[in-house]
Amino acid sequence: MDVDKELREAVHATSKEVAEQVSFSAALEERIRKEMKRQKKSRRRTAVMSGTMAACLAAAVWIGQQQGMFTMEGTRASQTPSAEQNNRHKASVSAKEAFAPLLSTLPELAGLRLEERGSVRDIKQVALLKGDRYEGEFAYNTTTGQIQWYRYEKEEAREGELPDLKSAEQKARTFLASVLGEESKQYTVKSAGELKDEGMRNGSWINVSFQKEQEGARIPFDIISVQIDSKGEVAFFGRTSKEEQELLGQLTKSLPELNPSPTLDNKSMYYDGFELMLGGTDDDLNQALISVSGEAEDLRTYRLTQEQGIWKEAPEALAKKTANNFLQDMLGADSKNYRYSYKNDSIEYQRYYKELPVMNDTIRISVNQAGRIVYYSKEAMKKHELASFPDGKTAVSVEKAKKEMEANIKLNYLQHFPVNRDRASGKVTQTKPLLEYTMSVSTPQLGQPSSLGWYIEGTSGKIAYSTGNNGLDYDRRKEEQAFAFQPPESYSIVTSKEEAKKLLQKEFGVSVESFKYTEYDNSDQQSNHARKNYVWTDNSEKRYEVETDKQSGRVMGLRMPRQGSQVTIKRAEAEEAALEMLTKYIDPAVKEVQLAEVVEPGAATPVASGNWGFEFFMSKDGIPVLDKQPNEAYIVTVDPSTGKANGFENRRETDAHVELPDAATVISKEQAVEQYLRAMPLQLVYLLKNEDDEWLDRPILAYIPWSHDENAGKHLHIDALTGEIVKEP
Numbered sequence: 001m002d003v004d005k006e007l008r009e010a011v012h013a014t015s016k017e018v019a020e021q022v023s024f025s026a027a028l029e030e031r032i033r034k035e036m037k038r039q040k041k042s043r044r045r046t047a048v049m050s051g052t053m054a055a056c057l058a059a060a061v062w063i064g065q066q067q068g069m070f071t072m073e074g075t076r077a078s079q080t081p082s083a084e085q086n087n088r089h090k091a092s093v094s095a096k097e098a099f100a101p102l103l104s105t106l107p108e109l110a111g112l113r114l115e116e117r118g119s120v121r122d123i124k125q126v127a128l129l130k131g132d133r134y135e136g137e138f139a140y141n142t143t144t145g146q147i148q149w150y151r152y153e154k155e156e157a158r159e160g161e162l163p164d165l166k167s168a169e170q171k172a173r174t175f176l177a178s179v180l181g182e183e184s185k186q187y188t189v190k191s192a193g194e195l196k197d198e199g200m201r202n203g204s205w206i207n208v209s210f211q212k213e214q215e216g217a218r219i220p221f222d223i224i225s226v227q228i229d230s231k232g233e234v235a236f237f238g239r240t241s242k243e244e245q246e247l248l249g250q251l252t253k254s255l256p257e258l259n260p261s262p263t264l265d266n267k268s269m270y271y272d273g274f275e276l277m278l279g280g281t282d283d284d285l286n287q288a289l290i291s292v293s294g295e296a297e298d299l300r301t302y303r304l305t306q307e308q309g310i311w312k313e314a315p316e317a318l319a320k321k322t323a324n325n326f327l328q329d330m331l332g333a334d335s336k337n338y339r340y341s342y343k344n345d346s347i348e349y350q351r352y353y354k355e356l357p358v359m360n361d362t363i364r365i366s367v368n369q370a371g372r373i374v375y376y377s378k379e380a381m382k383k384h385e386l387a388s389f390p391d392g393k394t395a396v397s398v399e400k401a402k403k404e405m406e407a408n409i410k411l412n413y414l415q416h417f418p419v420n421r422d423r424a425s426g427k428v429t430q431t432k433p434l435l436e437y438t439m440s441v442s443t444p445q446l447g448q449p450s451s452l453g454w455y456i457e458g459t460s461g462k463i464a465y466s467t468g469n470n471g472l473d474y475d476r477r478k479e480e481q482a483f484a485f486q487p488p489e490s491y492s493i494v495t496s497k498e499e500a501k502k503l504l505q506k507e508f509g510v511s512v513e514s515f516k517y518t519e520y521d522n523s524d525q526q527s528n529h530a531r532k533n534y535v536w537t538d539n540s541e542k543r544y545e546v547e548t549d550k551q552s553g554r555v556m557g558l559r560m561p562r563q564g565s566q567v568t569i570k571r572a573e574a575e576e577a578a579l580e581m582l583t584k585y586i587d588p589a590v591k592e593v594q595l596a597e598v599v600e601p602g603a604a605t606p607v608a609s610g611n612w613g614f615e616f617f618m619s620k621d622g623i624p625v626l627d628k629q630p631n632e633a634y635i636v637t638v639d640p641s642t643g644k645a646n647g648f649e650n651r652r653e654t655d656a657h658v659e660l661p662d663a664a665t666v667i668s669k670e671q672a673v674e675q676y677l678r679a680m681p682l683q684l685v686y687l688l689k690n691e692d693d694e695w696l697d698r699p700i701l702a703y704i705p706w707s708h709d710e711n712a713g714k715h716l717h718i719d720a721l722t723g724e725i726v727k728e729p
Contacts, residue, residue: 093140093141093142093143093145095114095116095124095126095140097145098126098138098140098142098146098147099114099126099138099140101147101178101179101181102147102179104178105175105178105179106152106233106234108233109128112129112130112135112136113128113129114126114127114128114129115129117137118269119142120269120272120274120294120295121294121295122141122142122143122295123139123140123241124140125137125138126138126139128152135152136150136151136152136153137150137151147179148241148267149237149238149239149267149268150236150237150238151235151236152233152234152236153201153229153236154229154231154233154235156231157203157231157235158202158230159203159230160230161230162194162204162205162229162230163206163228163230165193165206167228167232168206168208168228168232169189169192169208171228171232171234172189172192172210172226172228172234173189173208175226175234175237176210176224176237179237186212186213186214187210187211187212187213187224188210188211189208189209190209190210190211190218190223190261190263191208191209192206192207192208192209193206193207194206194207195227195263195265195279197265197266201266203229203235204230205227205228205229205235205236206228207225207227207263207265208225208226208227208228209224209261209263209264210223210224210226211223211261218260218261219245220245220248220249220252220260220261221240221244221245221248221249221260221262222245223239223262223263223264224237224239224240224264225237225238225263225264225265236266238264238267239264239267240264240276241295241296243296243297244274244276244292244295244296246296247292247296247299250330251299253329254326254329254330254373255373257283257372258281258282259280259281259282259283261280262278262279262281262288263278263279263280264277264278264279265278265287271293272293272294273291273292273294273295273296273298273300274291274292274296275290275291275292275301276290276291276292277289277290278290281304286304286305287304287305288302288303288304288305289301290302298378299330299376299378300377300378301376301377301378302373302375303374303376303377304374304375312368312369313345313366313367313368314367314368314369314371315369316343318367318371319343319347319366319367320340320343320347322365322367322371322372322373323347323349323365323367323373326365326373327363327365330376337351337352338351338352338363339351341362342712342713344712344713345366346365346366346375347365347366347367348362348363348364349363349365350362351380353386353389353686354389356392356685356686357683357686357706358380358685358686358688359452359688360379360380360689361379361380362379363376363379364376364377380688384688384698384699388698389699390458390459390686390700390701392684392701394458394701395458395459395701396458396459396460396461398682398703400461401456401461401682401703402673402682404456404461404462404463405439405456405673406669406670406673408439408454409439409672409673409676410438410439410441411435411436411437411438411623411666412436412438412623412624412626413433413434413435413436413620413624413626413660414433414434414626415431415433415625415626415658416428416432416433416627416658417431417432417434417726417728418430418431418728418729419431433658433659433660433661434717434719435661435663435666435720435721436717436718437666437667437669437676437720438718439453439454439463439705440453440466441474441475441624441626442465442466442467442473442474442475452466452687452689452691452693452704453465453466453691454466454475454691455691455702455704456682456702456703456704457701457702458700458701458702458703459701464690464691464702465691466691466692473597474596474597474617474624477597481594481595482592482593482594482619482621482622483579483592483594483595483619484591485579485583485591485592486583486591487583487586487588487589487590487591488583488584488585488588489588490588491552491554491555491587491588491655492555492584493553493554493555494534494546494548494555495548497517497519497534500534500546501513501534501536503546503555504544504546504558504560507558508544508560508644508646510544512536512538512544515537515538515544516536516538517534517535517537518535518537519532519533519534519535520532520533520535521533521550522547530549530550530551531548531549531550531556531557532547532548532549532550533545533546533547533548534546534547534548538561542561543559543561544560544561545557545558545559546558547559547649549655552655554655555650556650557647557648557649557650558585558648559646559647559648560646561646562604562609562610562611562640562641563639563641563642563646564639564641564642565604565610565641566640566641567601567602567610567640567641568640568641568643569601569612569638569639569641569642569643571598571612573643574601574612574614574640574643575598575614577638577645578612578614578636578637578638579636580645581636581645582616585648585650586634586650587650587652587655587657589657590618590633592618592621593617593618593619593634594619594622594624595614595615595617596616596617596624596632597613597615597632598612598613598614598615599612599613599614599615600612601640609637610640611637611638611639611640611646611647612637612638612640613635613636614635614636614637614638615632615634615635616632616633616634616636617632618633620660621663625660627652627653627654632651633651633652634648634649634650634651634652635648635651636648636649665721667720667722667723672718672720672723675718676705676716676718677705678725679707679708679711679716679725680705680706680707680711680716681705681706681708682703682704682705682706683703683704683705683706684701684702684703685702685703685704685706686699686700686701687699687700687701687702687704714727714728715727715728
C-alpha cells in the first residue's frame, strides 16, 4: 500500500491531540518506512506501530541497534577485541549521572523523563521525553560519562531572528565551561556563523565551533559544536570521538583537501554506528556527510552534499585509478577481496569469498572530473565469521535450479512497455503493450548487480520471492483469483464543491455542510496528471474527501473516516463490499481485476488506519496487467466495524484503454527459461540478506540471475509471443 498515503491518512484519522504531537521530519518518516518494510514479510500491515509517533521512532531506533557489522579477513572490525576493549563494556555510568551536568546547566530540562533507546559499543543514546512525547536526546560514554551529543530543538525556536554572533559565542562558552568543566579550557573558538538546515532538522542556528589546542597547535578533527537557537538557548552540542578523529585523519591520506578544522553541524546514532555532518570540509566550504560503523571501525559513507557542480564525472581511466587507490587506502589488505564489478555513475566493487560473489557487500566510489572522491559507500553491515559461510559444494545443481525456475515462471502484461526514449530528457516517447514471461511480477529483474526480487536457495533448490515494489505480495500469494464484472458505462464526474458534497452524501450518507472546507491541487510526482481534492474536516479533525482528475473531473478517490474501533467484519463480507465499491468507480474499459494484496484490519495508529484494504491489479484472462510501474491499479478500504467501503483510490496514470495481445500462442515455460538464461545465466553466490532485505543470521548459498556485462543495469524482458529478449531503452 502507498506508505505516503498511509502516513497522511493515519494522521488525519487520529485525534487532534495525538496529531499535534506528531512531527513529520524527513528522518522520522524514513525510519517509520524502514520499520514498516521490515515487518512486511509477516504481513503485519495494520498495527505495525503502536502509541504515538515517538514510540514509532523508538521502535525504529531499536531496530537499528540490532544490526551488526559484516567483516572479513583484513578489516579492523573483525579482529578479536582486546582485554582493554572488553573491560570497557563493564562500565556502569548511568544515564541519570551522565545527564546531571546538562540538567544543572539547562534548568528547562527539569521534569523530562529519560528513556534509553539503544547503544553502540560504549555509547548509549537516551531520549528526553515529556510524558510520551519525544522532546530531544543525548548520548554519552558509559565508561567515562562524557556527553557525545545533545539535541533539544524547540519547534517555536526554529524560526525567528537569531542572536548576534557575540551573544551566541558567549552563551556557547558558558555552556561548554559548565558541561565540560576544566576540559573546556583546552578548546578555543574557531568560528561562529549561521547554520541553515532545510532538510533533516529544518531550522537555523548560530553554530559556534571549538577546536582543541595543545601548545598553540590545533588538534586535527578534535572539534566541538554548540548551536544557539532564535531564543538564545542551546539547541545542539556535539563532539567528535577519539576514534572518529583517527578515521578522519586516515581519510586525509586519500583526500588531502579535507580541512582538519571543519564544523560539526550534526551528529546522531545510525544503525550500529554514527553519522556526522561536517561543514567547511574543504576550501570550497562544502558540507560532507560521513557515517561510520561501531566506534569508527569502518567508514560506511562519505558524501559531499553541497557540491556546487563538482559532480561532473571523471573519465573512466582516471575514475578507476583514483577509486582503486582510495579502496586500498581505506581497506588495506582487505581490498584484495573486492573485485571491480562495473561502472555506471560510480565505480562498483563486489566482494568475493572462495571465488563466489558475496552479495550485499559492495563498495561504490564516485570520482569527479578533477579526480576527487565525492562519494563512497560500503553496503555490508552484518558481521559473519568466515566459519559461518557454507561450502559451495553443498548447493544443488544448476539443472535442478533451472527446473525450479520453469515451475515458477509466470505471464503478465505490461501496458506501456517503453520503445523509444528521448536521450536529452530521459522521457519515454513511445510505448507498446507487451505480454512477457517473468520470474517475479512484483519486481522487474535487473541486470548485474542483480535485484533480489527472487532467488533460488542453494541447498534446498526452492525459489524465494520478495514482497516486491510497494509492498505487493503477488508472487508468494497463492490465491490468484480473478474477478470479472460489468464496469460502469462512464466515469463519475465531479467539477465543483457542490458536486463533491452531493457525492459524499450519496456514497456514504454523510452531510458535510457544517464541516470546515478546503480544496487544493495535488500533482503526483510520478505522473503528469494533476489532481484536485475537495476536503471537509469535522470537529475531531477527521477528513471526508473527494479526489478528481483536475482536467477531466473524473473521480479518482473517495475517503471517509473509520467509524468506531471494533474489528467485527470478516474477510468475505469485506471483500464483497470492496468489489461493490470498485464496480462503481473503476475505469469503464476494465472488466477484470485480480487481488494484489489484502491488508488485514487492526487498531488505528498514527501510521495505519486499521481498515480492511484490498489492492487490485487489472487483469485479462487471469493474467495480471501492469501500468508503467508494477503497482496496484486500485485500492479499496472497508471499515472493519461497519462492513461498508470507506475509501477508493484509482492509481492508474492514464484513462486510455490499451488493446492487449492474446495469450493463446505463447512459447512454453521451458523455452522462456532457456531464453532468459542466455541473457541472465544463474550464478551461485553468498547472500547476507534474505528476499525481504533483512540481514541473515548466517550467510546462505543462492542462485541468482547474473547478467553479461552488456546487460549490466538494464531491465530485461522475455516476449512471451516471440521468445525474444527485449531491453528497455
